[in-house]
Amino acid sequence: MIWDCHVHAAGTESAKDLLAEMDERGIDRMCLFGPYRGDSVEAQRESTDFIAALQAEAPDRLFGLAWLEPALPGAADEVERAIADKGLRGIKMIPNHWYPTDDLLVPVYERVQQLGVPIQFHSGILYGMQDSSRFCQPVYFEALVHFPKVRFSLAHISWPWCDECIAVFGRFRANVRGRDDEAQMWIDTTRGTPPEWRLDALRKAVAFGCTNRMLFGSDAHPGNLAYAAEHIRLDIELLRDEIGLDEAALERYFWGNCAEFYGVPD
Numbered sequence: 001m002i003w004d005c006h007v008h009a010a011g012t013e014s015a016k017d018l019l020a021e022m023d024e025r026g027i028d029r030m031c032l033f034g035p036y037r038g039d040s041v042e043a044q045r046e047s048t049d050f051i052a053a054l055q056a057e058a059p060d061r062l063f064g065l066a067w068l069e070p071a072l073p074g075a076a077d078e079v080e081r082a083i084a085d086k087g088l089r090g091i092k093m094i095p096n097h098w099y100p101t102d103d104l105l106v107p108v109y110e111r112v113q114q115l116g117v118p119i120q121f122h123s124g125i126l127y128g129m130q131d132s133s134r135f136c137q138p139v140y141f142e143a144l145v146h147f148p149k150v151r152f153s154l155a156h157i158s159w160p161w162c163d164e165c166i167a168v169f170g171r172f173r174a175n176v177r178g179r180d181d182e183a184q185m186w187i188d189t190t191r192g193t194p195p196e197w198r199l200d201a202l203r204k205a206v207a208f209g210c211t212n213r214m215l216f217g218s219d220a221h222p223g224n225l226a227y228a229a230e231h232i233r234l235d236i237e238l239l240r241d242e243i244g245l246d247e248a249a250l251e252r253y254f255w256g257n258c259a260e261f262y263g264v265p266d
């Protein structure tokens with residue numbers, strides 16, 4: 001079973017085409033982010049509504065996430081609307097000229113914590129949003145330590161700050177007395193890591209005991225899920241043939257860890 005935790009919708013997709021493409025590429029379930037519409041409250045609502053309508057067509061296979069811009073007014077209320085009213089599964093955010101430590105995030109974290117859904121953050125160098133990369137360094141996400149019931153993932157193993165990402169995982173593991181399977185942080189291994197770095201990053205994450213907290217993701221777009229299929233193949237090569245993960249660990253990587261992250265039956 002394959003669960004791709006990191007797919008971007010453009011806002012033009014049809015569920016019928018998407019499901020057919022998933023079948024063709026061997027993807028059983030995906031987390032699908034609404035398009036970024038951080039310019040206005042209204043546009044962001046439209047993005048959320050679009051992804052909710054798509055999810056409603058196949059709620060078992062499409063886990064919709066609202067892409068939230070927390071600097072917009074009423075962000076915490078939009079979280080509530082997206083999750084409680086629209087039934088979306090989680091929140092996606094990219095630190096766009098705000099730090100995860102900023103006060104404006106507090107009401108958002110509190111609302112997410114009440115609602116019990118995960119947050120998928122971008123982390124690492126950012127090829128967009130002007131000069132926002134500095135806001136996406138993994139250590140700033142340590143702020144989530146104040147919201148211990150919020151489950152969150154950092155994408156791209158935070159490349160190029162992979163070591164820092166893994167160290168931050170260690171910090172959250174320490175918070176639950178060293179039990180990696182109780183830690184609130186997950187590592188979304190979606191690429192970003194170029195091929196020359198990826199084996200090293202994955203090997204270190206496994207060596208540090210993150211295996212049960214690593215999620216497969218592709219950063220693919222509907223219409224180009226061939227890209228996801230190619231990275232499934234490459235990750236199996238790295239994790240099984242180079243690093244030596246067994247079948248059970250691979251199943252967790254491609255499915256079980258995500259099921260746990262989302263709190264749904266395996």
Ligand SMILES: [Zn+2]
Pocket residue numbers: 006008219
């Ligand atoms: Zn992405």
